[in-house]
Amino acid sequence: MDTAPLRTARSTYDIYREHLNTVYRVAFTYMKNPFDAEDAAQETFARLIRSGQRFRTPEKEKAWLIVTVSNICKDMLRRHYRSDRSLEDYEHLAAPAHEIDQTMEAILALPEKYKTVVYLFYYEGYTAREIAKLLGEKPNTVSTRINRARHLLKTMLGGDFDD
């Protein structure tokens, strides 16, 4: 693949390959469709390239990407999308390349503020304190959000969701 002659391009591409799915998954939970999720992922990596950001550890690298893509998605939703588009709006374009199961349906329906913490807590395995550091929140705020998100998921999934 041809890469642009930016001095950070090579290392950025390594980061891209390693974390694209992470960035895409977070974006998908906000945007609820693959097309806008791809746009958000593209903008995230464009920002990474432009910034020339270097990270001390892979963990910080991933953290930066997750926080950045979350912020980009929130901006996109506020500025352009206003939450009135859903998967069904895109069915005429193409079928999603992945399966949306009941649990993902419920995650997609969560209010914005819970989505990143759900991903970080349940999927990435961060603790509430670590998430608080990543997001600039206090640990008990994060704990509250995790609890509320769990409650909402349980309500939405009923008997299919086990604590």
Place this chain on the structure above:
Amino acid sequence: MTNRQIRDAYDKINISPQAADEIWLRAMESAEVEPQEKGAGLGKHRGKTIRRTILIAAVISAFFAVTAFGIGYSIHQQRQQELRQKMQIDAHRVESYVEYPLPSEGERLGAAETEEITVTPLSSSLSGELIYLYFNVSPVELSLADCNEDGICCSVDGEKWHFASGVFPDPDFSYTPGVDTLRPEDVMYDTETKTLTMRSFLRIDEVETGGTAEVRVLLYPEEKEIGRFTIQIPELESRTCLFSQPLRFSSDEMDMTGSVLGVELSPTCMYFIVENEGAELLHYAARGLTWDELTPEEQELCRKSNAAWARAVDRVTRGTLHMADGTDFEVSGCNSGNDENGLTKWFADWPLQTIDINAVTAITIDGTRIELN
């Protein structure tokens, strides 16, 4: 297991190989074709910082020019003035916002001569389900505003503790601890006196409306009490506007309907009053039922309907408030909802901002503009 369910759900979300290549190329193009963006991105942040600094400087300058003869104004008064102006308390005639005088030395726990940390209350702001507390803490390092191992907590009953954080005057300011570095101008921090202005909160059900409450302030991880102060809890002013015609909404995905009957406006928050006509089944807990008490058919319907209904409700519990002066105020979404007698009151608030509830003339929800009585 919960974790496995969610992990499995995420594992199914993978980008296609073709899209993966395209995104990389588009990201590179996007980064390349806007070479000034690199500088612009930094400049944008710096510009915001400069504007914010100038704004704060202007507020402080104006304050001193108008009210001071050059001396004698403490950080306490300065911060109260800044918060008051920031939240437009006077312009929006907010009566539930309470300011507190500087306590005398004798009243403060942790006397200054011992060089211990002191806490002085600035103000409190009522917001429906929460009471926000603003107070100065001194002398402390700037890092206390960040999220680190240390922290300050507030409580009225000594059991439920709520963390405090630095006050970020710019609501759009965001940073990533560990990646970005917090600067004094990002928060309300006086470097000379090492005074940090912080915000915490109490829940309304922890106090008695119309009364007072004594707030205890603890420093973690030492769990050392560094201050106590008393706050007033006045009634929150509100304006209930029932729509002349309920705004009906439905889920396109499921055969369910609901109505937004009206809104309840307060300076710092609002409620959307929602009737769940076709979705009573989903609120089985409010009817005193448990999941196991539902029939298999009802459980199946719940499973299918919940996400769709949550999306529909999310759509109609955000909106734009239209003011008499032609300005708009965006309500970006609700935090929580309480079921009461078949109605759900969805709550949204906006800390560090207020509105003049009597100046709201209309609201646009889900693309429909509704004039308010």
